[in-house]
Amino acid sequence: MEKENELFGVKEIARRANVSTATVDRVLHNRTGVSEKTKAKINAIIKEMDYQPNILASRLASKKIISLAALLPDVSEETDFWSAPLNGIRRAEAEMKQYGVQVQVFLFDLNNKDSFADQIRLVLDAGFHGILISPSFIEETRKFAAECVRRKIPYVFIDSDIPDLHSLSYIGPHLRKSGYVGAKLLTYRLEPEKKVLIINISKEIDNFNYLEIEDGFRAYFNDNNQPNEIVRIDIRETDYQSVARHLTYVFHLNKDIGAAFVTNSRVHTVASFLKNSHRTHVSLIGYDFVKENVDYLEDNVIDFLICHRPDDQGYRGMMALYQTLVVNAPVTKQNYMPIDIVTKENYEFYQN
Amino acid sequence: MEKENELFGVKEIARRANVSTATVDRVLHNRTGVSEKTKAKINAIIKEMDYQPNILASRLASKKIISLAALLPDVSEETDFWSAPLNGIRRAEAEMKQYGVQVQVFLFDLNNKDSFADQIRLVLDAGFHGILISPSFIEETRKFAAECVRRKIPYVFIDSDIPDLHSLSYIGPHLRKSGYVGAKLLTYRLEPEKKVLIINISKEIDNFNYLEIEDGFRAYFNDNNQPNEIVRIDIRETDYQSVARHLTYVFHLNKDIGAAFVTNSRVHTVASFLKNSHRTHVSLIGYDFVKENVDYLEDNVIDFLICHRPDDQGYRGMMALYQTLVVNAPVTKQNYMPIDIVTKENYEFYQN
DNA sequence: CTGAAAGCGCTTACAG
DNA sequence: CTGAAAGCGCTTACAG
Structure with missing residues (x-):
């Protein structure tokens, strides 16, 4: 007497197709060496059964890492x-x-x-x-x-x-939208006559990421008719001295900067500058949950950090x-x- | 000749302890029916090998769901x-x-x-x-x-x-801290002479969650010496009419409410009231990513939603x-x- | 192009 | 208290 009860998985497929489980396995994994005819038959049965392979068993049996x-x-x-x-x-x-x-x-x-x-x-x-x-x-x-x-x-x-x-x-992240969010936060309590500073600190001249972020940031100003003037600065050296030098200059030229947005995780360098030069009234927003930045959050110098998990x-x-x-x-x-x-x-x- | 190569897992344990894998299994799962002596021996070997069971194999073999x-x-x-x-x-x-x-x-x-x-x-x-x-x-x-x-x-x-x-x-969530965050956002651009309204909409009188949130909210005001006066209202009926009635009254009594904080997801009811009564200049913060709330975010009536994934x-x-x-x-x-x-x-x- | 058989690392009756 | 044997649902040489 044959086994009457329905089998499971590959065995059942093999039984219905009248082939061995090895052949079923070959079809399941698109391996070569199966006639078109049996292949078609097996595939039909797989579909009919709505067969879902048992990954546990598969991984256990396969020695392939x-x-x-x-x-x-x-x-x-x-x-x-x-x-x-x-x-x-x-x-x-x-x-x-x-x-x-x-x-x-x-x-x-x-x-x-x-x-x-x-x-x-x-x-x-x-x-x-x-x-x-x-x-x-x-x-x-x-x-x-x-x-x-x-x-x-x-x-x-x-x-x-x-x-x-x-x-x-x-x-x-969707970088453009991320810059957009940055602008929202930055302007949330910004007075209309204040200027906004975008700071880009990076050795790489052509970093496309920062451009995307800046683009989104500016888009927010357009979409919401923000009246604030935007000042922008690129800093190519990432050490504190260089950043401080550039920022001193910018703040000298622009007396009424109310908020600054840094397009990457180097915002802590700017925070350091603002603190040292007694400008912590300037709202500051930047990127990434790294220790230095969190310290300046704690210190109320950085207002918000944007992060992307x-x-x-x-x-x-x-x-x-x-x-x-x-x-x-x-x-x-x-x-x-x-x-x-x-x-x-x-x-x-x-x-x- | 015995097998020379080291076996894996339970088999290796069994070999070393000179017992069957069934007995090893019994020890592994703290089942009864093993003498203290063999149990101790097996446990020692398990420890020595730093044995990690293969969950794939375990789940596959076990029919227990x-x-x-x-x-x-x-x-x-x-x-x-x-x-x-x-x-x-x-x-x-x-x-x-x-x-x-x-x-x-x-x-x-x-x-x-x-x-x-x-x-x-x-x-x-x-x-x-x-x-x-x-x-x-x-x-x-x-x-x-x-x-x-x-x-x-x-x-x-x-x-x-x-x-x-x-x-x-x-x-x-850590509800207390969550209320604290709400207070930070609410006061971020709030003028000092404005009043703040805490709104509690719930049929349950003794809901401990809302009290935790409110406690955190108030703690922020204390910790940061926020000068704003806090007005508080409990609304026991959750339908729009009741909420609107209560809010009309509160806004009538307090002319200078600048921001409102709702301690749960019913913030959209308040949003609806603010919109209908042309009070969208009032900052509004509440809880939870639900459709009605998101609609009012989109509409600029709700400023922020706090969510806990x-x-x-x-x-x-x-x-x-x-x-x-x-x-x-x-x-x-x-x-x-x-x-x-x-x-x-x-x-x-x-x-x- | 196809199948019989062994095996992955466990668990489970069953028998003693 | 303990073990031999079968089996979970697959994959893998190997043989034909």
Whole structure:
């Protein structure tokens, strides 16, 4: 007598199709070596059953380990911002380890384009199954993306996006909107005759991110007919002395600056200047939950910090790779993070 | 010849202890029927190996399904707030299904204490392995907790906490700090001679949550020597007519109210009143990302909404139960959610 | 192009 | 108190 009860999963498919489970497995994973005819029959049954593979069993049986790489800027003296995404990546790693997924982290120097290119080489040569990358330099990233496409390796961008590069997913802020939010906060209590200062502190001349933010910032002024005059300054040296020198000059030229907006995490340098020069009445807004900035929040020199959940970016970036490579589930291409507003009063609950 | 290569997991433990894997399994799960001697020997080996069980294999082999219950207020005409935690719970459910975990949701009427008690009965009688609950009514929750403790069922509170009830975890806001943040935002551009209005709209007279929030709100005024006079009103009927009547009266008595703070999600009712009575110059802050409130954000009547990631609360609440029951990992007892500030400019990215 | 058999690391009756 | 054996739902050589 044959077994009467319905079997589960691949066995049931095999029974119905009158083949072995090995053949079912081949079809399930699009492997070669199955006749079109049996393939069609099996696929029909899979559809009919609305078969959902048991990932537990799959990962348990498969000895193949999946290896993911994460390519991020190193934490530097200047900023520990990137420790947050790294945390998120580690969190994802812990969860995925169970499923036979390994994670390797590669760090580069944000002030050194060559180190970025070098690490890309390393990652590419090591043959990872999926890659998370912070696309800090455009041209190098472009080459990287082309190579990944050629090798069919999925890759995810976090923190900033370069569109049209066919990344599996972008996970990070909508920078333009983020600048828009900055402008709202900055003008919320600003008197109409006061000037507003946009400060851009960066060694990279052509950083597209800051331009996006500034664009959004200005858009808010237009959309809301804000009368305030906007003054803008680019500072190419990031050390305190240089920043202070430039700011002294700007404040000398413009007596009535009521608020300042810094387009990145270097806002603490400006805070330091404002404090030293007794200008803490100037509203100050900038980016990122890093220690130096939080200290100036605490000190009432920085009014608001805008943040984009950096740890979640790392976590979700890795999970996006996991979703494609392990679960074989679809992934959203654009994942804009919330634009969080951090103040002296709520920062203690922000980081988890 | 014996097998030379080291085995993995339970097999290796069994080999070293000279017992069968069944016995190892018994020790691993604290089951009865193992002599103290072998138990000690096995435990020593487990420790020595720093053995980590493979949860995949465990869940796959075990036919036992784990069932979790979630007990939440139903979405009502008044508010769809609770759809967000429910979403998070569903998200958790989808992830846990793989591991043989089932989730069942029980809904009660927030305006009906009896329905809360009824659902508690149902949940308790059904014999779930773990329970997530929104402890909306104190006394009933107290009884519920006692019963769970007696039966050794872990339970998690979300959204609001009742301390000293031995819940596995609380996941939700620090209400006092949340009120504090509200005060900061409310006073940020408030002129010193203006009055501030605290509005409490709730049928429940003794709702401890609102008192916590108000306490934090007032604390900010003290800590920062805010000169503004605070006017306070309790409204026991939640319909628009009643609210409008009360507010008309308060605004009649106090000509110089510059800002209003509503201690819950009914802020949209106040917004509606302010708009209808042409008082939109009054700054307005309240709670929760619900449709009606977002509409008034969009309309510039509500200035800020404070939110505590309701979907994450549901998700993390279920995950806490999963951690104890399936992974057997420790769980943080207090999980304060971030106090998020939502504005017209950033709300579109808030909900995911 | 296809299948029989072993195995992933656990758990579960069942028998003693 | 303990163990042999079967099995969870897949995947993987290996053989044909």
